[in-house]
Amino acid sequence: MTPAAGELVLEHASRAFSVRADRGRTLKELIIGRVKATRPPGPPPVQALDGVSLHIRPGETVGMVGRNGAGKSSTLRVLAGIVPLDAGSVRTGGQVVTLLELGAGFGRDFTGRENVFLNGALHGLGRAEIEARLDDILAFSELGDFVDAPVATYSSGMYLRLAFAIAAHLDADILLIDEVLAVGDEAFQRKCEERIARQIAAGATLVLVSHDAALVERSCARTVVLDGGRVAFDGPTAQALPFYHRLMGTPDPQPVAP
Amino acid sequence: MIPGVAHPHRYLFEQMVRRELRQKYKGSALGIAWYLVNPLVLMGAYYLLFGVIFELQRIPDFPLFLMVGLVVWIFFSQSLLSAAPSLLDHGALIRKARFPRETIPASVVAVQAITFVVLLVALGVVTVVLRGTLDVALLLLPVVLLALLGFVLGLSLAVAVLHAHFRDVAPILSAALLPWFFLSPIFFRPEDITGQALARAALEWGNPVAPYIEAVRAILYGGAAPGPDVLAYVLAGAAVSLLFGLALFRRLAAELAVLV
Numbered sequence: 001m002t003p004a005a006g007e008l009v010l011e012h013a014s015r016a017f018s019v020r021a022d023r024g025r026t027l028k029e030l031i032i033g034r035v036k037a038t039r040p041p042g043p044p045p046v047q048a049l050d051g052v053s054l055h056i057r058p059g060e061t062v063g064m065v066g067r068n069g070a071g072k073s074s075t076l077r078v079l080a081g082i083v084p085l086d087a088g089s090v091r092t093g094g095q096v097v098t099l100l101e102l103g104a105g106f107g108r109d110f111t112g113r114e115n116v117f118l119n120g121a122l123h124g125l126g127r128a129e130i131e132a133r134l135d136d137i138l139a140f141s142e143l144g145d146f147v148d149a150p151v152a153t154y155s156s157g158m159y160l161r162l163a164f165a166i167a168a169h170l171d172a173d174i175l176l177i178d179e180v181l182a183v184g185d186e187a188f189q190r191k192c193e194e195r196i197a198r199q200i201a202a203g204a205t206l207v208l209v210s211h212d213a214a215l216v217e218r219s220c221a222r223t224v225v226l227d228g229g230r231v232a233f234d235g236p237t238a239q240a241l242p243f244y245h246r247l248m249g250t251p252d253p254q255p256v257a258p
Numbered sequence: 259m260i261p262g263v264a265h266p267h268r269y270l271f272e273q274m275v276r277r278e279l280r281q282k283y284k285g286s287a288l289g290i291a292w293y294l295v296n297p298l299v300l301m302g303a304y305y306l307l308f309g310v311i312f313e314l315q316r317i318p319d320f321p322l323f324l325m326v327g328l329v330v331w332i333f334f335s336q337s338l339l340s341a342a343p344s345l346l347d348h349g350a351l352i353r354k355a356r357f358p359r360e361t362i363p364a365s366v367v368a369v370q371a372i373t374f375v376v377l378l379v380a381l382g383v384v385t386v387v388l389r390g391t392l393d394v395a396l397l398l399l400p401v402v403l404l405a406l407l408g409f410v411l412g413l414s415l416a417v418a419v420l421h422a423h424f425r426d427v428a429p430i431l432s433a434a435l436l437p438w439f440f441l442s443p444i445f446f447r448p449e450d451i452t453g454q455a456l457a458r459a460a461l462e463w464g465n466p467v468a469p470y471i472e473a474v475r476a477i478l479y480g481g482a483a484p485g486p487d488v489l490a491y492v493l494a495g496a497a498v499s500l501l502f503g504l505a506l507f508r509r510l511a512a513e514l515a516v517l518v
Contacts (some may be wrong), residue, residue, distance in 0.1 A: 016281070017516065077515070080356055081356040082352075082353065082354070082356050082515045083515050083516060084512045084513065096356075097383070098355065099353070100354045100355075107277050107280075107281060109280065109281055110277070110280070117273060118277065120272045121267070121269045121270035121272075121273040121274075122270060122351070122355045122357050123355075123357075124266045124267055124270070124357070125269070127269050129273075130269075139343045250379075
């Protein structure tokens, strides 16, 4: 079944990550045999997602909370289609716009203006579509004369303003935002929240990963609490946040057996 | 240019090529001109070696003979060498955004192709004028060059995605390219090296780059169309390389965001 625009479906989604520092395999290992046979045993892989099932309907606002390593960012990257699953399935409908890390896809020697084009292109837009949005994006970013300076000269707040301005003007059906808004000053944060609210009113879906309980409370009607790669709680934010706060006292998620 | 990048991300490809062109030599005095300096220095060095020191004078207009073969080789080898680490170099992009990953090695190859065409046009004009090889066979040159591009692109895709998985690929490649260069008919004609039919066939057909060098040289230096066997080899080589490269890339690209 194809999901509707703005709909996200995760079914029994599982994904483990190797936590080795040397992530690449070598040809020797390929030729001689298994990785485990030729390397000293390292830490076992971490199960970032462990049978996560979520159904998010168009227009929903969903917060995702949990301790560090609970699988929030992995879930977002799976939803964004960047990381494939080991098992289970993920389906999303419509244009997915991600705001994962600051400066994603920014060429540091390029000006702000040029990066608007590069970022738009990364999201599959053509030159004409980007040009049509350029003025709005630059105005929203409040960068002034800096739009024609290389982004290498930007402060992290300026990075965020440009990145958010671009993401906010890509006509997202689904907005995936990971913990980046905190970098902006209060005035810009408010502006971002207003902009997101407008997009949601227009029918967009929001998934927001944040440690800022107040932000989640303001922006999200529903909240998913992740713990050790599993959904520990999924329901109205008013009930989810107390659950999350109680959970914060429990020990760290253990790595799964290899 | 390649099927996967054709429609919605065509503009992305354009942007990536521009980024590649600008970023690499940004801040250096010569800027983009560095793309031409490297091959020119190589050509000068090899000319000194084979044209002056060893004086391979049996071949008429040896400098032109050498240069035509050399530009083809430089395009081939530089494309593979720069494609191999390209996915790792763009790790930040791959980890954060979803887009056709083929765009990255393809844009690296495109930049090399632009350099190659600039060099080849300049050299081609000189060769055709000095050798008097203006011939209808020149019309075949675009076909041969497109086939060469396909051949190089397919191999570059394979090398790039393999290197992301197995970090030995780039060092193996740079080690292999040196003997490969000396076995390629760049500064010699196979018939001058050996009278043995088998050895000659191995030099002419066993090395997949050789027919591309032979075809370009037949047209520009020889002023004649390459033989039908060479043309068939060149076109088939492009098709095989592209199909193999794309299939391998698609198969191994899913995990890239985790690997790079």
